[in-house]
Amino acid sequence: MTQPPHPPTTPPYGTPDTPRLTVRGEAHLDVDPEIARIQITVTARGTDRRTTLDDLTRRNQDTQQLLDTYAQAIHTRETSAFTLTPHLTTKGRHERVRAYHGTVHTTATLTDFTALGELTTRLADQELTRVDGPWWALRPDSPAHRAARRQAVHDAVQRAREYAEALGARLLALVELADQDVDGYAPFPAARAAASARMAFAGATTPETAPALDLEPQRQQVYAQVNARFTMTPPQL
Numbered sequence: 466m467t468q469p470p471h472p473p474t475t476p477p478y479g480t481p482d483t484p485r486l487t488v489r490g491e492a493h494l495d496v497d498p499e500i501a502r503i504q505i506t507v508t509a510r511g512t513d514r515r516t517t518l519d520d521l522t523r524r525n526q527d528t529q530q531l532l533d534t535y536a537q538a539i540h541t542r543e544t545s546a547f548t549l550t551p552h553l554t555t556k557g558r559h560e561r562v563r564a565y566h567g568t569v570h571t572t573a574t575l576t577d578f579t580a581l582g583e584l585t586t587r588l589a590d591q592e593l594t595r596v597d598g599p600w601w602a603l604r605p606d607s608p609a610h611r612a613a614r615r616q617a618v619h620d621a622v623q624r625a626r627e628y629a630e631a632l633g634a635r636l637l638a639l640v641e642l643a644d645q646d647v648d649g650y651a652p653f654p655a656a657r658a659a660a661s662a663r664m665a666f667a668g669a670t671t672p673e674t675a676p677a678l679d680l681e682p683q684r685q686q687v688y689a690q691v692n693a694r695f696t697m698t699p700p701q702l
Contacts, residue, residue, distance in 0.1 A: 490621025538577035633701030
């Protein structure tokens with residue numbers, strides 16, 4: 466039985482009658498951050514394991530209660546790590562513990578930057594508590610990412626049109642649009658969106674309430690890139 470002929474296909478390359486044009490579209494946006502992350506480390510040390518654990522539990526509860534008072538400003542919070550490590554004596558052959566060291570790490574993500582300075586100061590004012598951050602970032606579903614992608618596509622079309630016009634031709638059709646390295650977002654801690662303010666506090670030194678820190682959010686760089694292929698009319702060479 467004779468097979469029906471296949472419909473003609475477009476060759477994967479340009480021809481003199483329908484040349485192909487390949488361009489790259491790019492977009493760079495400078496936008497305000499949407500979230501800020503801080504890491505809180507609560508520490509306890511002691512020669513008795515149970516006493517060290519009790520101190521660590523109490524200090525961690527104080528930290529969680531303080532975070533509760535800023536629930537409206539905090540988007541998420543999670544305990545990222547807990548450790549209770551025995552430290553052995555360096556002398557002697559016996560496994561003799563000389564001290565215990567315990568830590569609890571909590572990561573908090575804030576969306577209300579007006580409360581960030583006050584919260585970090587109050588956290589750092591607690592007993593044997595360290596605060597690191599902030600790390601500024603955009604949400605994964607931020608509208609800034611969509612805006613950058615759309616702008617990159619528009620840039621690709623504009624470039625292709627300018628190249629075609631320079632040859633006395635015009636664009637006919639889009640053949641392919643390839644997405645490459647669209648977003649500038651990175652997970653915490655972000656290298657491209659590094660913190661403009663970095664702090665590391667441990668413990669309170671005075672009973673008075675410390676003044677709130679004035680933290681300036683760092684602008685975020687969002688990058689998008691696409692490769693586009695078009696067909697165009699024969700150039701006027």
